Amino acid sequence: xxxxxxxxxxxxxxxxxxxxxxxxxxxxxxxxxxxxxxxxxxxxxxxxxxxxxxxxxxxxxxxxxxxxxxxxxxxxxxxxxxxxxxxxxxxxxxxxxxxxxxxxxxxxxxxxxxxxxxxxxxxxxxxxxxxxxxxxxxxxxxxxxxxxxxxxxxxxxxxxxxxxxxxxxxxxxxxxxxxxxxxxxxxxxxxxxxxxxxxxxxxxxxxxxxxxxxxxxxxxxxxxxxxxxxxxxxxxxxxxxxxxxxxxxxxxxxxxxxxxxxxxxxxxxxxxxxxxxxxxxxxxxxxxxxxxxxxxxxxxxxxxxxxxxxxxxxxxxxx
Amino acid sequence: xxxxxxxxxxxxxxxxxxxxxxxxxxxxxxxxxxxxxxxxxxxxxxxxxxxxxxxxxxxxxxxxxxxxxxxxxxxxxxxxxxxxxxxxxxxxxxxxxxxxxxxxxxxxxxxxxxxxxxxxxxxxxxxxxxxxxxxxxxxxxxxxxxxxxxxxxxxxxxxxxxxxxxxxxxxxxxxxxxxxxxxxxxxxxxxxxxxxxxxxxxxxxxxxxxxxxxxxxxxxxxxxxxxxxxxxxxxxxxxxxxxxxxxxxxxxxxxxxxxxxxxxxxxxxxxxxxxxxxxxxxxxxxxxxxxxxxxxxxxxxxxxxxxxxxxxxxxxxxx
Numbered sequence: 244x245x246x247x248x249x250x251x252x253x254x255x256x257x258x259x260x261x262x263x264x265x266x267x268x269x270x271x272x273x274x275x276x277x278x279x280x281x282x283x284x285x286x287x288x289x290x291x292x293x294x295x296x297x298x299x300x301x302x303x304x305x306x307x308x309x310x311x312x313x314x315x316x317x318x319x320x321x322x323x324x325x326x327x328x329x330x331x332x333x334x335x336x337x338x339x340x341x342x343x344x345x346x347x348x349x350x351x352x353x354x355x356x357x358x359x360x361x362x363x364x365x366x367x368x369x370x371x372x373x374x375x376x377x378x379x380x381x382x383x384x385x386x387x388x389x390x391x392x393x394x395x396x397x398x399x400x401x402x403x404x405x406x407x408x409x410x411x412x413x414x415x416x417x418x419x420x421x422x423x424x425x426x427x428x429x430x431x432x433x434x435x436x437x438x439x440x441x442x443x444x445x446x447x448x449x450x451x452x453x454x455x456x457x458x459x460x461x462x463x464x465x466x467x468x469x470x471x472x473x474x475x476x477x478x479x480x481x482x483x484x485x486x487x488x489x490x491x492x493x494x495x496x497x498x499x500x501x502x503x504x505x506x507x508x509x510x511x512x513x514x515x516x517x518x519x520x521x522x523x524x525x526x527x528x529x530x531x532x533x534x535x536x537x538x539x540x541x542x543x544x545x546x547x548x549x550x551x552x553x554x555x556x557x558x559x560x561x562x
Numbered sequence: 563x564x565x566x567x568x569x570x571x572x573x574x575x576x577x578x579x580x581x582x583x584x585x586x587x588x589x590x591x592x593x594x595x596x597x598x599x600x601x602x603x604x605x606x607x608x609x610x611x612x613x614x615x616x617x618x619x620x621x622x623x624x625x626x627x628x629x630x631x632x633x634x635x636x637x638x639x640x641x642x643x644x645x646x647x648x649x650x651x652x653x654x655x656x657x658x659x660x661x662x663x664x665x666x667x668x669x670x671x672x673x674x675x676x677x678x679x680x681x682x683x684x685x686x687x688x689x690x691x692x693x694x695x696x697x698x699x700x701x702x703x704x705x706x707x708x709x710x711x712x713x714x715x716x717x718x719x720x721x722x723x724x725x726x727x728x729x730x731x732x733x734x735x736x737x738x739x740x741x742x743x744x745x746x747x748x749x750x751x752x753x754x755x756x757x758x759x760x761x762x763x764x765x766x767x768x769x770x771x772x773x774x775x776x777x778x779x780x781x782x783x784x785x786x787x788x789x790x791x792x793x794x795x796x797x798x799x800x801x802x803x804x805x806x807x808x809x810x811x812x813x814x815x816x817x818x819x820x821x822x823x824x825x826x827x828x829x830x831x832x833x834x835x836x837x838x839x840x841x842x843x844x845x846x847x848x849x850x851x852x853x854x855x856x857x858x859x860x861x862x863x864x865x866x867x868x869x870x871x872x873x874x875x876x877x878x879x880x881x
Contacts, residue, residue: 444763444863447870455869457862464859536855540783543776544763550774551766 244268244410247315247337249330251278251302253375254347255321256287256383258416260298265414270315271302272334274326279304281381290384305333314339317407320346320357324519327353331360343403345393347371349503350519351432352527354396364400367407368424369393370431373416390417394424426480429473433485436520437465438492439504440541444548446509448501453493461537462489465521468535472524475531508545512552517545563587563729566634566656568649570597570621572694573666574640575606575702577735579617584733589634590621591653593645598623600700609703624652633658636726639665639676643838646672650679662722664712666690668822669838670751671846673715683719686726687743688712689750692735709736713743745799748792752804755839756784757811758823759860763867765828767820772812780856781808784840787854791843794850827864831871836864 244267248259251273263269271287273279279302286297314337322330327348338344338361345367346353357366373389391411395404404420411418421427441461442452452458463486470480492498507513518526521538528535563586567578570592582588590606592598598621605616633656641649646667657663657680664686665672676685692708710730714723723739730737740746760780761771771777782805789799811817826832837845840857847854 441866445866445870451870452866455866457866461859461862461866534855536853537859540780540856540859543780547760547764547771547774547776547780551764551770 244317245313245315246317246319247272247334248319248321249334250321251282251287252321253377253383254373256289257373257375257385258319258321259300260287260289260291260296261414261416262410263298263300265410267410269300271300272305272308272330273302274305274330275380276304277380285381288382292386305330308334308336310336314342316342318342318344320344320348324348324350324353324516325514328356331356335360343367343400345369345407347391349431349435350516351428351523352519364397366396367393367400367404368396368428369421370424370427390419392419392421392424392427394421425476425478429469429478429480430485430488432520433466433469433480434489434492436469436524436538437462437489439502440517440521440545442502443504443508443515444544448499449492450494450498453490453498458493459490462486465537468528468538469524471533472527472531472535475527475533508548508552508554512554514549514554515545517542563636564632564634565636565638566591566653567638567640568653569640570601570606571640572696572702573692575608576692576694576704577638577640578619579606579608579610579615580733580735581729582617582619584729586729588619590619591624591627591649592621593624593649594699595623596699604700607701611705624649627653627655629655633661635661637661637663639663639667643667643669643672643835644833647675650675654679662686662719664688664726666710668750668754669835670747670842671838683716685715686712686719686723687715687747688740689743689746709738711738711740711743711746713740744797748788748797748799749804749807751839752785752788752799753808753811755788755843755857756781756808758821759836759840759864761821762823762827762834763863767818768811769813769817772809772817777812778809781805784856787847787857788843790852791846791850791854794852827867827871827873831873833868833873834864836861
């Protein structure tokens with residue numbers, strides 16, 4: 244299968260390496276020129292569970308993407324959420340009528356952007372529990388295990404999606420064909436919609452958040468807002484199960500972990516993906532006439548903090 | 563007039579010194595033993611607009627207050643809001659049936675506590691724009707000008723309150739007898755209910771808050787919650803005027819100022835008075851069946867931050 248991975252950060256690199264090692268024809272597109280240059284010069288270098296791996300893969304900057312070559316069967320997007328639209332613009336020339344696009348990004352509402360570039364029946368959505376870290380241009384660290392859950396957005400895409408499951412299985416990516424991936428996406432968004440913004444605002448790790456007397460109330464209220472909006476989209480979240488799932492992280496082995504939004508905002512002073520998490524619930528809530536004041540205020544506070552730490556406020560411009 | 567000032571911090575010391583200089587019989591009660599010891603040993607020392615002033619005043623710790631002496635005509639409370647109840651317990655022995663209690667504390671709902679210690683018709687409420695800073699035990703800095711607005715809580719207290727206005731006038735405190743002090747209290751609480759919690763959560767000064775794109779929406783939403791609850795108490799805030807008043811601080815000469823809650827929480831890691839500002843609106847909102855989600859979430863986030871910075875969580879215990 245010819246596969247183009249759009250966004251060669253940690254996760255994109257993981258999928259590219261594992262699919263390449265399984266014998267597929269993998270290409271990369273990435274917007275960070277230093278990364279493009281490093282991978283082109285030295286290959287993509289990974290610390291893969293302690294083993295050094297170097298993989299030679301074609302890589303293109305957005306400006307270099309053109310329509311002359313063979314079109315991919317599958318595009319996997321692993322951009323930052325707020326760069327999704329501009330990257331889809333860039334790869335438009337290689338999207339043929341038979342190309343499928345798989346989105347495994349955290350958060351809600353990416354399909355609203357993707358639908359502008361690919362027919363709904365060629366759209367595949369999913370979530371992944373794999374992790375990956377970038378240590379420098381062309382260099383990633385890939386540790387531990389994970390899995391993928393995915394499903395075609397419309398019934399017509401089922402056959403191809405099951406082919407993707409087969410390809411992912413051969414690559415060791417532990418995929419599962421989901422009968423209700425939207426539920427899983429919303430359930431995972433509840434984790435991000437509670438831990439990410441709260442730890443970023445309070446500048447604490449997951450366990451510290453859990454140690455406060457207000458954590459339980461905050462989780463319940465935020466999850467209730469997610470659930471009320473999700474119900475309008477036909478997804479009936481089991482609020483208690485989701486609450487238990489999120490609250491379980493307070494005492495799990497990831498309790499000492501600082502969520503990715505904390506890393507982006509507090510540590511690296513970068514714009515966050517809040518508009519695809521709480522911000523998406525707020526936006527959808529407005530559309531459906533559902534008040535989501537906690538999601539609204541949390542989104543506003545994160546945006547204020549982005550501006551105060553000097554993060555480029557590119558989030559809204561790209562939605 | 564015999565006056566007992568309860569709480570000899572910056573503001574209590576200012577009022578005590580100015581009333582003493584006007585010839586009144588002023589005593590102090592304070593809960594910080596180092597402060598009591600310093601004032602007893604060396605007098606209360608002030609940098610009063612650049613002039614050194616030392617005033618000898620009787621001062622008592624809460625444990626030393628007893629019923630044997632002459633009762634004060636007026637008690638002025640200048641405690642921290644969350645220490646008000648315990649200090650009122652301590653000074654109970656000196657409250658006679660003819661003693662009036664004046665409260666000039668920032669925030670909402672102090673009368674709910676004071677009513678347990680003094681008859682409503684002996685209660686005087688007000689606000690003050692005077693400022694004061696404490697630089698150490700027994701040492702304060704008093705700079706600039708200010709004023710006081712006050713009114714008896716019930717009609718029966720009018721005559722005595724006007725006497726207090728006269729006393730304050732003689733002391734240079736620039737008092738004004740108010741026809742609607744509750745309006746002024748709520749209006750001032752809107753300033754604290756926006757700037758204090760937001761600057762404390764975002765760790766910024768007033769001007770920086772004002773520079774964010776979300777400041778205007780945040781102010782409007784929070785002030786609307788205050789106004790809806792205030793209306794249930796017969797106070798009809800002019801929301802646009804209050805908004806203009808608060809937003810005016812973003813470009814005023816206090817734009818570089820960090821609100822007192824920031825000082826308490828971020829700088830000194832102390833418990834805040836959030837339960838008497840946004841927390842009071844949330845509490846009253848629950849009583850009246852009015853949703854105040856922004857006040858609720860802001861109160862919860864401030865409490866979480868208090869706990870994370872190790873501030874003693876004494877707020878709730880004393881309400």
